[in-house]
Amino acid sequence: MTGIDDRLRQGLRGYAAALAATQTAPPSSLVWLRAERRRRRAAVERAERPLRVMQAVGLLSGIAATGWLLVTSGLDRASLGTPMLALAIAAPILAAGGCWAMVAASRGAARS
């Protein structure tokens, strides 16, 4: 077994030397930069998570509030009042829009 072991070792090491002589690894700065970019993107995603949760919560609570207002007023639009209805519709849109704007701004900052 020693003969074949030696032959294998020599052959594989010779092949490794041939590979090493003809192939160079990309510069470390390139790999470092790629890792940094990935780290920054991961940090942004982590920071965005609570905003996304808030966006969903805002949207759902707005829908629930609108539904509750409609039910308590007995689907009578006159007794509900236009300002109240407008507020109920505007609140979730504003909450979701605000969260979306914050997410977009943080992504823009991460890209630059």
Add this chain to the structure above:
Amino acid sequence: MNAADEVAGAIARGLPEHTAPMGEAEFERLYSATAGPILGYLTAVSGRRDVAEDLLQEAYCRFLAQGPARSGLEAEAARRYLFRIASNLLRDRWRMGDGQPFTEPAESGVAANYDTTLEVQAMLQHLNPKERTLLWLAYVEGMDHAEIAAATGLGRLSVRTLLFRARGRARRLLEGELR
């Protein structure tokens, strides 16, 4: 938990958790010491230089993103960890079914013994990826069974058996089947 996990866990436990993350200068030193052997390993096992370079970059990115890339990390521990990541990346690639080997062979002009290089290349072509991995780690990197188990995620006993078989196949290929 298998033997490889235990070794990986031991490596992770031995890492200096309270030190600062690795700086660029330190990373550069580690990279220049380890990138060559890891690139050779990835090229020999995947058989493709483009894939090997991609996987090399991915391996170091994962290394930096995961906990162990810390200041003062022992070079040997880092090297073992990098081989483990590289092996996992190769395995993921095979699982995805992307495994066309040896589109870019070693060039002839630089080999000390061109015939031997060609024979070894042909032999590697006929082995399966797991056999190539085991033979490379054992004969080129000089790893023992425990280290190979840690680098590949296989059990120590499996490494012993599979390496024995891979050696047998390599011997048959070198002695006759390729001639």
